[in-house]
Amino acid sequence: DTMLFRRSIENNKLNMVPPSDWTSGFFPGILWYLYEYSGDTQFLSAAKSWTNTLKDQCYNTSTHDIGFIINSSFGQGYRITKSESYKIVMNTAAESLASRYFDDIGCIKSLDDIGDLEFPVLIDNMVNLEILYKAWRWNNNKKYYKIANKHALKTMEKHFRSDFSSFQVVDYDLNSLLPRYRGSFQGYSDSTAWARGQSWGLYGFVLAFRETGDRVYLDQSIRIASYILGHINFPADCIPYWDYLSPDIPNTPRDASAAAILASALIELSSYSEIKQPEQYLTIAEKIIHTMVRQGYFNKPNEYENFVLNQGVGSIPDKTEVGVPLIYGDYYLLEALVKYKNLKINEKL
Numbered sequence: 474d475t476m477l478f479r480r481s482i483e484n485n486k487l488n489m490v491p492p493s494d495w496t497s498g499f500f501p502g503i504l505w506y507l508y509e510y511s512g513d514t515q516f517l518s519a520a521k522s523w524t525n526t527l528k529d530q531c532y533n534t535s536t537h538d539i540g541f542i543i544n545s546s547f548g549q550g551y552r553i554t555k556s557e558s559y560k561i562v563m564n565t566a567a568e569s570l571a572s573r574y575f576d577d578i579g580c581i582k583s584l585d586d587i588g589d590l591e592f593p594v595l596i597d598n599m600v601n602l603e604i605l606y607k608a609w610r611w612n613n614n615k616k617y618y619k620i621a622n623k624h625a626l627k628t629m630e631k632h633f634r635s636d637f638s639s640f641q642v643v644d645y646d647l648n649s650l651l652p653r654y655r656g657s658f659q660g661y662s663d664s665t666a667w668a669r670g671q672s673w674g675l676y677g678f679v680l681a682f683r684e685t686g687d688r689v690y691l692d693q694s695i696r697i698a699s700y701i702l703g704h705i706n707f708p709a710d711c712i713p714y715w716d717y718l719s720p721d722i723p724n725t726p727r728d729a730s731a732a733a734i735l736a737s738a739l740i741e742l743s744s745y746s747e748i749k750q751p752e753q754y755l756t757i758a759e760k761i762i763h764t765m766v767r768q769g770y771f772n773k774p775n776e777y778e779n780f781v782l783n784q785g786v787g788s789i790p791d792k793t794e795v796g797v798p799l800i801y802g803d804y805y806l807l808e809a810l811v812k813y814k815n816l817k818i819n820e821k822l
């Protein structure tokens with residue numbers, strides 16, 4: 474069924490979701506990475522088919538997740554094939570995302586109708602900025618550049634604590650335009666540090682630096698990386714617990730998805746010439762990958778519907794998808810491996 478997308482395994486059952494789910498683009502994205510990594514054209518034709526089934530999502534103005542959905546499918550497709558038709562879909566998606574921007578606050582509203590929240594902004598919204606930066610450069614449309622930068626700068630100001638850990642959500646008051654709530658839906662508590670959120674934040678500022686070359690984003694990336702890698706609860710095997718401040722550490726789940734996103738962001742951060750000691754980031758990314766392969770995070774072939782990683786954590790507070798394969802864990806692991814391969818090839822040139 475091409476209108477249902479693999480998301481996770483829960484209670485030994487494959488959990489499939491519709492195109493509007495925030496995770497729908499990751500399966501097509503995985504197919505693009507498999508094609509890029511192997512050159513096997515079976516993956517190319519599957520990637521094209523699964524990507525095309527998501528096309529209508531580019532008109533979806535009801536969520537910031539359009540960035541995840543369209544960038545991981547059409548964005549990867551464009552990067553690899555340079556097909557104009559993919560670019561058109563990316564541009565339309567950028568316009569849809571931009572429609573959620575509210576200049577008085579300086580942010581894109583992440584989600585609608587979340588309890589009594591007025592204008593919720595999630596840390597993972599940083600990752601969605603990629604389609605705006607791309608649309609800015611492709612079309613020389615400064616509106617997208619302005620929106621993405623305003624959102625990123627406001628996120629730096631309001632989402633981060635003085636130690637550079639981040640809140641998952643900041644809800645803005647539509648009258649005062651100031652935060653009325655700062656906390657976490659998926660972390661242990663409002664004052665702790667949900668692991669995937671820390672990875673999203675790092676990933677988002679690394680991509681903002683890549684797209685703009687603005688040093689302010691590189692400095693923020695370095696500070697976030699220092700928080701994560703220097704944390705007393707960052708384990709020696711480098712797979713984060715689901716919340717860096719869970720009081721149950723070490724007797725609480727790891728989150729392999731947070732680790733995969735972190736590995737991808739660290740490999741990219743290590744590749745920037747401005748970074749003085751790139752090994753500090755690359756070594757940790759290598760360790761994450763080695764731990765995953767060698768210490769029980771990898772599924773055996775044909776196990777778990779062929780998901781690659783296990784031990785991801787969707788949401789412990791909601792008691793959903795805990796200790797299971799997650800499609801975004803697999804996607805960011807493959808992305809990390811492709812980035813790593815390209816880094817090593819460039820080193821040899």
Ligand code: GLY
Binds near residue numbers: 495597659669787
């Ligand atoms: N973007 C939602 C999550 O990371 O669970």
